[in-house]
Amino acid sequence: MKIVTLVENSCGNENCIAEHGLSIYIETEKHKLLLDTGQTDALIRNAEALGIDLSAVDTVILSHGHYDHSGGILPFSKLNHTAQIIMQRLAAEPHYNGERYIGIDTDILKLPNVRLIDGDMQLDDELFLFSGITGRRFYPQGNRKLSYLKDGVKTEDDFMHEQCLVITQNGKRWLLSGCAHNGILNILDRYKELFDSYPDFVITGFHMMKREGEHTEDEKAVIIQTARELSQLDTVFYSGHCTGIPAFELMKEIMGDKLIALHSGETVI
Template sequence: MALKMTILVENHLSPHAAVGIQSRAGLSILLDDGESRILFDSGPDDTFIHNAGLVNEPLTNLDAVVLSHGHYDHSGGITSLSPGTRIICHPGVLRERYAGLRLPGKVIPLKKLSVTERFRGLNVEYSKTQRVVAGRFIWSGEIPVENPKPWGYIDDNSATPDYVSDEGVLIWCSSRGLVIMTGCGHRGLENTVRHCINITGEKRVYALIGGFHLRAASPLKLIRLKAFLREIAPEQVLGCHCIGRWGKMWLRNTHPVACGDTIIFEE
C-alpha cells in the first residue's frame, strides 16, 4: 500500500503544478492510500476545490475532513464543502481569535484569525482526544505542552492569550513508521511528535509534513529541534506553509513542497 499526497493549497506554487493551479497563504492536503481519502485542512477559501478539479481529484467521496486548528488559513474554506461532509476537529476550533496589540487591560485587535462562518450543515465530530479517522488515519487530539507559547488572543475584550490548544495533527500509520501531517506546528514540533509516538506506541517516524512555524524561532530552539530530528531520524522531512526561509536555512535537509505537488510514500 502507498500513500498519495496532493498539495491542494500552499503559500507557493510548485513548478510542477498543473496549468491553472492557484496558490494561497494557507494549507490543504488530500491524502489517499487506496482505502481511505482524507482532506487535511481546507485553506482560506474555496481554492482547494478549484485546484482539486484541475488535477482530477474529486472531493465528493471523502471519508473525512480533518482540521488541524481554527485559524482561517486552515479552515476558512470549510463552508465550500458539500452538506453532510464529515469533519473531525478539536472543539476549540470555533473560538474567535485575533492578532492584536496588547495594552493594559485590553487588546486592540489588528486582524481576525478565526473563521467568520460556522460549520453549518456539516457533520462535525469534535474530539479533544485521539480517534481513528478511517483505516490507517488517526486524529491526534489535543497535544499537551508544558509551557505553551501564546499566538494572538481569544476575545479582544478579555485579552486572553491564545495558546492554540485546539491544534492537532493527522497521522498515517505505515509499516515504515508514522507519517505525521502538521498544520502550523504552534504546539511545537517536538511536542507533537512525542505525543504521536505516545498515543500510537510506534517509535519510528517515516515522514514529517506541513507547517513547522519556524519563521521567527530562536537559534537555541532550532539547535534543539535539529538534535531532536537527528534522534528520531525521519526518512523524509517535507516543510511548507509557515516553516519560513529562516527555518529552511537551519533545517537544510528539509525538502520543500508547494501547491500542485504530488508525493507518493511507498511502504
C-alpha cells in the first residue's frame, strides 16, 4: 500500500506546492485512487513532480461538497476520462460560508463518470464508504457559519453530504475523512457501529482552524477533550489542512506520537 499527500496547506517537499485544500493519493492491491482533489490544479503539478501517473487513477472519492476538496476535479478530468468520481448526492447542493459560495463547480456534475450516491456503499472488499453521521458531541463550532440551500432556503449545514472512506489492506483498516465536519469522535462512533472496532490509522482534518490566539476557551476545551479521547485509542492519526497549526500543536502535546502532520509532497506510507 502507498499513500502520498498530494495537496495540503503546508509543504513538505521543495518540488511541490501547497494550497488551502486536501488531496490524498492511494495505491492498494486493486486500486489507484484519490481522496479529494484540492482547490486548483496543484494536484496535477505535484503528481508530476512526484512521478505519480494520474491517468492510471480508477476512483476519485469526494469527501464533501466544498471547493477546496473538489476544485481539482475538472483539471484532473482533462487527464483522466475514465476514473469514477463518487460523491454523496447532497454534495452537489449549493454550499455557503456566510454569503460566500464554497460549493463545488457545477460543471463537475456534467462529467459522465460522476456517480452520485445516497448513504453507505461497499465498492469491493477493499473500499467502503459511509455517511449518516448524526452524533454531535464535541461538534466543531466553525460549522455554525456554514449553510446549504434546502428547498431554496439557506439552512445550517448538517453535513449529510460528508462521507468517509475505509480501506482494508493487509489486515489493517484506514479511515479517511476530508475535514471531519461532523466531528472526529462522532465519525469514529459511526465507524465503530459498522465495524465493531476502531481503525488502525486515520487521515483527516479536524476542522478546528483558527489563527494563534483566536480560539475561545470553549473551543480550546473541545480541542483538548477531543485529543484526550483520541489518545486513548490504539489508532495513529495523520492530520492537517482544516485542523490549523494552533489546534494541531495543542493536540500534539496530548497525543504525542499518535498524531502526525500532513504536508504536500510527503509519503505517509
